[in-house]
Amino acid sequence: MRKTHTFSPFLGAFLLLFVVMLLSSTSEAPPRKFKFSKKVDTIVQSKCYGCHSEKGRGQKAKDKLMWDDLAGMSAQDRVKKMELIQAVVEKGAMPPKRMVERKPELKLTDKETKALKKWAKRHAKAK
Numbered sequence: 001m002r003k004t005h006t007f008s009p010f011l012g013a014f015l016l017l018f019v020v021m022l023l024s025s026t027s028e029a030p031p032r033k034f035k036f037s038k039k040v041d042t043i044v045q046s047k048c049y050g051c052h053s054e055k056g057r058g059q060k061a062k063d064k065l066m067w068d069d070l071a072g073m074s075a076q077d078r079v080k081k082m083e084l085i086q087a088v089v090e091k092g093a094m095p096p097k098r099m100v101e102r103k104p105e106l107k108l109t110d111k112e113t114k115a116l117k118k119w120a121k122r123h124a125k126a127k
């Protein structure tokens with residue numbers, strides 16, 4: 001009787017530890033693999049990255065979106081960003097009009113718009 005009495009707290013602690021480990025391993029499951037296709041990457045690099053990355057000079061753009069952070073975000077946060085990206089591409093709001101007026105080469109071509117839209121939509125839906 002005495003033996004089981006001293007043993008059970010250990011077993012209890014061990015079980016608790018096991019359960020905690022199990023729980024934390026599921027909640028920290030890595031987010032769904034997120035990748036840019038070569039096509040999308042090229043578009044982003046040439047048309048968006050100049051502002052939405054460490055290279056960018058304006059803080060506003062960086063606060064809104066950092067391409068390099070997307071892959072490391074939780075799936076939930078990323079979906080929100082992807083929804084924003086989808087929206088600006090659909091509206092033709094990015095790159096900003098004022099910038100495009102100064103640098104027409106930054107404007108997304110129809111093909112690029114299509115590719116970005118498709119990609120953003122797919123990742124905006126992914127939960």
Ligand code: HEC
Pocket residue numbers: 044047048049050051052058060061064065084085086088089094095096099106108
């Ligand atoms: C010349 C700099 C510049 C370029 C290039 C640029 N952006 Fe932006 N972007 C901004 C700025 C500045 C803001 C913040 C606008 C604001 O808060 O009013 C912004 C905001 C955004 C937002 C957040 C919008 C929101 O409603 O919160 C998204 C998404 C975005 N840009 C996507 C893109 C994509 C996609 C591209 C490439 C196709 C791109 N941007 C290219 C400067 C840029």
